[in-house]
Amino acid sequence: MSEIVILGAGxxxxxxxxxxxxxxxxxxxxxxxxxTGAVLGLPVLGILEDAPRFSSCRFVIxxxxxxxxxxxxxxxxxxxxxxxxxxxxxxxxxVIGEGSVIMAQAVIGPSSRVGRHVIVNxxxxxxxxxxxxxxxHLSPRAVLCGGVRAGRRVHIGAGAVVLPGIRLxxxxxxxxxxxxxxNVDSPGVMVGVPARMLRRRHV
Numbered sequence: 512m513s514e515i516v517i518l519g520a521g522x523x524x525x526x527x528x529x530x531x532x533x534x535x536x537x538x539x540x541x542x543x544x545x546x547t548g549a550v551l552g553l554p555v556l557g558i559l560e561d562a563p564r565f566s567s568c569r570f571v572i573x574x575x576x577x578x579x580x581x582x583x584x585x586x587x588x589x590x591x592x593x594x595x596x597x598x599x600x601x602x603x604x605x606v607i608g609e610g611s612v613i614m615a616q617a618v619i620g621p622s623s624r625v626g627r628h629v630i631v632n633x634x635x636x637x638x639x640x641x642x643x644x645x646x647x648h649l650s651p652r653a654v655l656c657g658g659v660r661a662g663r664r665v666h667i668g669a670g671a672v673v674l675p676g677i678r679l680x681x682x683x684x685x686x687x688x689x690x691x692x693x694n695v696d697s698p699g700v701m702v703g704v705p706a707r708m709l710r711r712r713h714v
Contacts, residue, residue: 512536512537512624513567513568513569513590513592514537514538514539514567514568514569515531515536515537515538515539515542515568515569515570515571515592515684516538516539516540516541516542516556516562516565516568516569516571516685517531517538517540517542517570517571517572517573518541518542518543518559518562518570518571518573518574518583519541519542519543519559519572519573519574520541520542520543520545520546520550520555520573521543521546521573521574521575521707522575523573523574523630524541524543524550524573524574525550525551525566525573525574526573526614527571527573527594527612528541528550528551528553528573529551530594530595530596530612530614530615531571531599533596534594534595534596534597538553538574538619539553539556539565539568540553540554540555540556541553541554541555541556541573542555542556542557542558542559542561543555543558543559543639543708544558544559544561546589551693552679559583559586562587562589563587563589567591569589569591569673570587570591570592570610570618571591571592571594571610571612571627572584572591572610572634573696575630575644575648577647577648577664577665577666578630578646578664580646581645581646581659581664583628584610584628584646591609591610591627591628592609592610593608593610593611593612594611594612594613595607595612595613596613596614596615596616596617598615598616599613599614599615599616599617599618599619599631600617600618601613601618601619602619602620602621602622602623602639604621604622604625605619605620605621605622605623605624605625606623606624606625606707607619607625608624608625608626608628608629608645609627609628610628611625611627611628611629611630611631612628612629612630612631613631614630614631614632614633614634614635615624615633615634616633616634617631617632617633617634617635617636618636618637618638619631619636619637619656620636620637620638620639620640620641621639621640622639622640623637623638623640623641623642623643624638624641624642624643625637625643626642626643626644626645626646626647626663627644627645627646628645629643629644629645629646629647629648629649630647630648630649631643631649632649632650632651632653633651633652634643634651634652635649635650635651635653635654635667636649636654636655636682637649637651637655637659638652638654638655638657638658638659639658640656640657640658640663640673641655641657641658641659641660641661642659642660643655643661643665644660644661644662644663644664644665644681645664646662646663646664647661647662647663647664647665647666647667648665648666648667649661649667650666650667650668650669650670650671650687650695651669651670652669652670653667653668653669653670653671653672654671654672654673655667655673656672656673656674656675656676656677657675658675658676659673659674659675659677659678659679660677660678660679661673661679661683661702662678662681662682662683663681664678664681664682665679665681665682665683665684665685666683666684666685666687667685668684668685668686668687668688669687669688670687670688670691671685671687671688671690671691671706672691673685673691674690674691674692677691677692677693677694677695678694678695678696679691679694679695680695680696680697680698681698682698683695683698683699683701684699684700684701685701685702685706686700686701686702686703686706686709688704689701689702689703689704689706690703690704690705690706691693691705691706692705692706693705693707697711698711699711
């Protein structure tokens with residue numbers, strides 16, 4: 512089994528390291544441009560640009576920022592490892608893309624598809640027939656009800672709920688606790704119950 516290197520050494524990377532260790536994987540260490548020394552007793556092996564030096568390893572991007580995860584995935588042609596916590600529920604018909612991270616007590620429902628380098632955070636839910644596109648992030652206890660489509664780099668805040676069948680365009684942000692009840696067709700930050708556009712995003 513290949514050793515695993517985590518890109519990033521912040522809080523999100525710590526959670527990933529803990530999941531990997533819980534699953535019996537060997538974590539070689541972290542790569543980070545700002546952190547040095549050790550994290551959780553594991554070494555910081557160098558900076559992000561050092562990744563190609565560890566060609567015998569597999570990699571996970573341990574960075575919460577959606578755009579930065581996309582940048583790193585595009586920059587480096589690496590063998591990406593998909594991480595699924597032992598307590599997560601991933602239904603048999605669900606599909607999880609490479610490099611994605613499914614955290615503790617998360618649920619991925621039947622016929623749902625999770626793209627590449629997606630974060631499904633602690634106790635988040637993507638119910639049946641959801642599509643979560645590449646580099647999106649479902650924060651802790653976020654809920655996508657059945658048939659939701661969350662576009663590329665969408666960020667659903669902690670405790671937010673998206674009602675059944677809703678479509679969210681790329682780069683939509685649903686703030687913590689929001690209830691999204693209508694399709695979102697242009698990038699922006701949605702807040703409140705029901706959610707309303709707080710501000711447009713220029714991406």
